[in-house]
Amino acid sequence: MAEPRISSIDGKLAEEFAVPSHVDEVKEKMVSFARLHADAGRRVVLITSGGTKVPLESRTVRFLDNFSSGRRGASSAEYFIDSGYAVIFLHRHRSLYPYTRMFLSVNMLDALQFRAGEGAPANSGEVVVDQQVLPNIAKVLRRYNEVKEERLLLPIEFSTLSEYLHLLKVAAQALSSLGSKAMFYLAAAVSDFYIPASDMPEHKIQSSDGPLQLSMKMVPKILSPLVKDWAPQAFVISFKLETDSTILIKKARRALDTYRHQAVVANVLDSRRGYVVVVTPETEAELILTDEDEKNEVEIEERIVSNLTAAHKSFIMQPVG
């Protein structure tokens, strides 16, 4: 028996958000991935990461975007893998990526050099990494290769809000067979507003027409059908980013009341790398990096993942119903 509100979101998805052409192919990949790791007894987490693009024109020149480097999602992916999870990494095209994120700020050509010595002339053509520029490269490459070898990471890209919404839906369906062993870690910065395809001009908006008036509709709250309909047994974590700390916890609690999922990771823009609160219906856990932690380059995502994997374990063990 479908609830009217849920099916209306499903209907809206189909009508107002273009279905990406590769959605079936992606679903197939996700289903195989889930099956492979379920058979191996692994838990699987779907991580969403990065911001969504909202086009203002159907042949898109302009778009609305959300601030998000994808840092939190990319680093969390590594910690989940280290904790024994397999990871579907649903991320914004060109946002930060697990492992490679560690040297994104370096121009690769500044980190490469022609190999000299051992009789090799400087122009032998063999190109090696200068490990003074990238001191961690051997360690990172080794870990990356292990993860690839064991097929622990399935990367899936999105750019637009429409792609994100449809791919999240098929991910939820693909993971539903895992029941409570699936986690959704919804770290992407999803737009709250969009322009429906029917209201969108085809061509580039002309600046000669004068100032721009935009009227944007609210994006349907996808968390609602995700929790109730698509993956009702899964362990679901949403994120709340605000710039105003005074309303943060209130908003996190309101989200839990509304959607009935398991936890909200709440954070404030300016302090998000050193402070988050994991809010559940019963608890509030403050995770804080100390100066000592920061000196040791501890990342807050390690703490977040540690908190949530423990909670997920209890969730799986608890009697159903």
Place this chain on the structure above:
Amino acid sequence: MAEPRISSIDGKLAEEFAVPSHVDEVKEKMVSFARLHADAGRRVVLITSGGTKVPLESRTVRFLDNFSSGRRGASSAEYFIDSGYAVIFLHRHRSLYPYTRMFLSVNMLDALQFRAGEGAPANSGEVVVDQQVLPNIAKVLRRYNEVKEERLLLPIEFSTLSEYLHLLKVAAQALSSLGSKAMFYLAAAVSDFYIPASDMPEHKIQSSDGPLQLSMKMVPKILSPLVKDWAPQAFVISFKLETDSTILIKKARRALDTYRHQAVVANVLDSRRGYVVVVTPETEAELILTDEDEKNEVEIEERIVSNLTAAHKSFIMQPVG
């Protein structure tokens, strides 16, 4: 004697677009770069590349953006350097970059491996590039190092529209001493609309307040003071990207009439990699890649740069006034 219209743009720049804190430092770098290459008898081109971000909130979570990978600017920079120019590359943070652009689609960790052989154990820790994955790397690295050695490329980054506008202004001032030997190649996709700092909410716009109404003002046409006031002797090229081919040439001509600069590179979104028209007050040159060209991986930017460097040469030789 300042014209009212020009000084009003200057005034607007100061009032409504936050001045980046490093603007003086950047100007100093540009002045030194211009002097170095003027002394060596080189022409200098300022290339702008990538899209501009327009914040919707002062502590920015959301922003309006323009579609632009920065591909045209990055590849043009290489061809200008090959043609004997020194290049100031004013580009959007993380947009495509000269030389490195060639392997942006590859995850670097997939292109690296531990060096084996010659008695080196696989885990010796030396990391080399797999040249089956990156077949051009040795050639690109060699060229990149030459360019670095000869200091032919000065990269400067922007993200927001405000940064772009202020940095373009100081670039024009820094290059004014070169007179007609300076070229401006304005390939960046600059927003036509913005929200003045005074109209901007401080905090993240709340979606619970309902649908979003945005009212955006038109960005002042920076080309006007650039041509008339900041770099009146320079050779200035603007770009016109449309999705509707029927209005393209008309719009290019209108821009030339309005701003009195030297050329417009006009192109249509869908065909921009294989077809452009270089429009000058007297001429229209269609540049087209043939199937043969595309098979040989010829890039249209090579043709654009060849057309414009020839025109720039004539421009420099013509009697002043």
